[in-house]
Amino acid sequence: MTAGLASADHKVDDFIARGVTAPLPRFYGDALVAAARRDPRIVCLCADLPGPTETDAFKQELPERYIEAGIAEANMVGMAAGMARCGEIPFLHSFCVFVTRRAYDQVANQIAYPGLPVKLVGFLPGLTTMLGVSHQAIDDIAMMRALPNMTIIEPSGPEQLGAAVAAALDVPGPVYLRMKRPDGAMASLQARTIQRGRGEILREGADGTIVACGLMVSAALQAADRLAVQGKQVGVVNMPTIKPLDTELVIGLARRTGVVVTAENHSIIGGLGSAIAETLLEAAIPVGFARVGVQDTFAEGGTTPYLQGKYGLTAEAIVDGFIRAAAKRASMQVNHD
Amino acid sequence: MSAAPHRTETSGNPQPAERIHDLAALKTIARELRRQVVRLVAPTGQGYVQQGLGATDIFTSLFFSELRLDPADPAWPDRDRFLLSTAHNTAIFYATLAARGCIPASALESYCRDGSPLEINASERMGPVVEATCGSLGQGLSVAVGMALAGRRQRRPYRVHVVLGDGEMQEGQVWEAALAAGSHRLSNLCLLLDYNRMQVGGHVDSVVDMNPVADKWASFGFRVDTIDGNDMAQLLAAFERARRDDQKPTCIIAETLVGKGAPSLEGILGHNMRLPPDLAARALDELSGEDA
Numbered sequence A: 001m002t003a004g005l006a007s008a009d010h011k012v013d014d015f016i017a018r019g020v021t022a023p024l025p026r027f028y029g030d031a032l033v034a035a036a037r038r039d040p041r042i043v044c045l046c047a048d049l050p051g052p053t054e055t056d057a058f059k060q061e062l063p064e065r066y067i068e069a070g071i072a073e074a075n076m077v078g079m080a081a082g083m084a085r086c087g088e089i090p091f092l093h094s095f096c097v098f099v100t101r102r103a104y105d106q107v108a109n110q111i112a113y114p115g116l117p118v119k120l121v122g123f124l125p126g127l128t129t130m131l132g133v134s135h136q137a138i139d140d141i142a143m144m145r146a147l148p149n150m151t152i153i154e155p156s157g158p159e160q161l162g163a164a165v166a167a168a169l170d171v172p173g174p175v176y177l178r179m180k181r182p183d184g185a186m187a188s189l190q191a192r193t194i195q196r197g198r199g200e201i202l203r204e205g206a207d208g209t210i211v212a213c214g215l216m217v218s219a220a221l222q223a224a225d226r227l228a229v230q231g232k233q234v235g236v237v238n239m240p241t242i243k244p245l246d247t248e249l250v251i252g253l254a255r256r257t258g259v260v261v262t263a264e265n266h267s268i269i270g271g272l273g274s275a276i277a278e279t280l281l282e283a284a285i286p287v288g289f290a291r292v293g294v295q296d297t298f299a300e301g302g303t304t305p306y307l308q309g310k311y312g313l314t315a316e317a318i319v320d321g322f323i324r325a326a327a328k329r330a331s332m333q334v335n336h337d
Numbered sequence B: 001m002s003a004a005p006h007r008t009e010t011s012g013n014p015q016p017a018e019r020i021h022d023l024a025a026l027k028t029i030a031r032e033l034r035r036q037v038v039r040l041v042a043p044t045g046q047g048y049v050q051q052g053l054g055a056t057d058i059f060t061s062l063f064f065s066e067l068r069l070d071p072a073d074p075a076w077p078d079r080d081r082f083l084l085s086t087a088h089n090t091a092i093f094y095a096t097l098a099a100r101g102c103i104p105a106s107a108l109e110s111y112c113r114d115g116s117p118l119e120i121n122a123s124e125r126m127g128p129v130v131e132a133t134c135g136s137l138g139q140g141l142s143v144a145v146g147m148a149l150a151g152r153r154q155r156r157p158y159r160v161h162v163v164l165g166d167g168e169m170q171e172g173q174v175w176e177a178a179l180a181a182g183s184h185r186l187s188n189l190c191l192l193l194d195y196n197r198m199q200v201g202g203h204v205d206s207v208v209d210m211n212p213v214a215d216k217w218a219s220f221g222f223r224v225d226t227i228d229g230n231d232m233a234q235l236l237a238a239f240e241r242a243r244r245d246d247q248k249p250t251c252i253i254a255e256t257l258v259g260k261g262a263p264s265l266e267g268i269l270g271h272n273m274r275l276p277p278d279l280a281a282r283a284l285d286e287l288s289g290e291d292a
Helices: A027-039 A056-061 A073-084 A094-102 A104-110 A140-145 A158-169 A217-228 A247-257 A270-282 A304-310 A315-336 B022-041 B050-066 B090-100 B105-110 B141-153 B172-184 B213-219 B232-244 B277-286
Strands: A042-046 A067-068 A089-095 A119-123 A151-153 A175-179 A200-206 A210-214 A234-239 A242-243 A257-267 A288-294 B081-084 B160-165 B188-196 B223-228 B251-254
Touching: A027 A042, A027 A056, A027 A158, A027 A175, A042 A056, A042 A242, A056 A067, A073 A094, A073 A104, A073 B105, A073 B141, A089 A094, A094 A104, A094 A119, A094 A140, A094 A158, A094 A175, A094 A234, A094 B172, A104 A247, A104 B141, A119 A158, A119 A200, A119 A270, A140 A151, A140 A175, A140 A247, A140 A270, A151 A158, A158 A175, A158 A270, A200 A217, A200 A247, A200 B081, A210 A270, A210 A315, A217 A234, A217 A257, A242 A270, A247 A257, A257 A270, A270 A288, A288 A315, B022 B050, B022 B090, B022 B232, B022 B277, B050 B160, B081 B141, B090 B105, B105 B223, B141 B160, B141 B172, B141 B188, B172 B223, B188 B213, B213 B223, B213 B251, B223 B232, B232 B251
Parallel strands: A042 A067, A042 A089, A089 A119, A119 A175, A151 A175, A210 A234, A210 A257, A257 A288, B081 B160, B160 B188, B188 B251, B223 B251
Antiparallel strands: A151 A242, A200 A234
16 A cells, blocks of 8 residues: 555545544444345435445445435435335435535425325434534424424434334334444444334433433433432433324323423424424323434534534533423423412 | 327336327317417416417327326326426416326315415425426426336336426526437437427517527427427327337427417516406407307
């Protein structure tokens, strides 16, 4: 190897800021290949991001079922719809912003309206990219939620990436998978399943409930630890299916604990927090409530920890949210008395 | 014109509807379909009459001569696919489907009435004869590319036909789809450009000049065939050439005249035209004569 020339080892091309140089694990991509070996109807489409969407293995191992759509997401969505109408189950891949915001009309008309079994798979959810506003999906859940027939699944972390494939296949219609790749080696990972339409109680607590999705699930667990130090027992729910929402679980926990805080790597408008607010108000639950997420603002490029700190996507922000929500709950009870 | 079948039918498949290759018979059908377009649009006094009359020969040649389909089984897996990307040109589309037996003739009575599955913009609400809900312009060719890719992968014999409006070419997605079709050498794909030079804002070239159109499609990897889209013999010959090409998708630039067949309507650019009763009666009168 001539010094100064890039070798294959230097090709990163995965759009993730990370400290390790080892190849990233491919929990989603390997699960997709395994599923495709079992089901010949599965095809894979990708808009020039085989590495960053973990579909490079599919491309290599099942090339006759891999369609390189090029940098043309709207057309990719239409092609996937045509393939689904001819009996195939397309998984199409790009970043979250491009399979939603960029191709929204195509997704609405060609996939959601006919209810086709197309799985829209996006990476780089929320603020998790150095590339800034153009690549930050802070409105994708809001848009996909507004589409009839659409299911939205966001794994809590690397431990649920493999399960996302099974969860998507479990839905007979369209699914939006919103995923964050691991940003380092995950040697001791314990894989967990996703139950479609069901929230997962990770921690019990009588004083309040944090409902979180995606990377905010681990922040929620940290927040619950900190609140426990302050003498507050707060439960944590992972909500990997944002639509359809596990409304029964949310209503039950809200009734029992009286305080609900939502936490998401997304705008507080239209995402998980909005969905839960709608649910609770329609069920007329008296609850202290706060939403943690991107506060109706555009962000900028930066490392994920930096952006989480700057835009309030942290355990501290959730603790603050809980204190606000609990105070509101207390004042409601005072006013009621 | 030869009456021989286009190709050997796949054995074991249901026998598709018999296809007509006799020019005089097709022209007679087209004349009746034109009358039907006027009759469908007349009750509301407003609609896509100009586009329908202009595209009648395309629809007639496609549905009665070219497409392998089974009216009794609209979801027959090996049927040729047809996508109306513009989607609003429904008076002629529904009239053709009814005449071909793909929908009951009585269905036309509900055309554009509230609650009817025959909406002015074709939706799959009306059943599998609408292969995809288009009308948000520029999307039909992408879906067709996906169908053609799936057909090739599954080794199915069907072909995919798309009717695209010439104004619709202004949508960027059309060119994404064109790139994909050319790149994949989808010879089982046939695009019909209904080149009537009309869009909402007037003459297409006065809104955004799309020329040179043939060069554009050729440069994207299509075999391009420019024909008179109101000449039945030219349409049939163009389909035949498209079928013979096993290397490239085909783009048939079918130059059509809006209002074709009714001299009092011919050439009048009116995207969603008013058709008062006297004008409708006159058009029907003009369309009642003998075939040329």
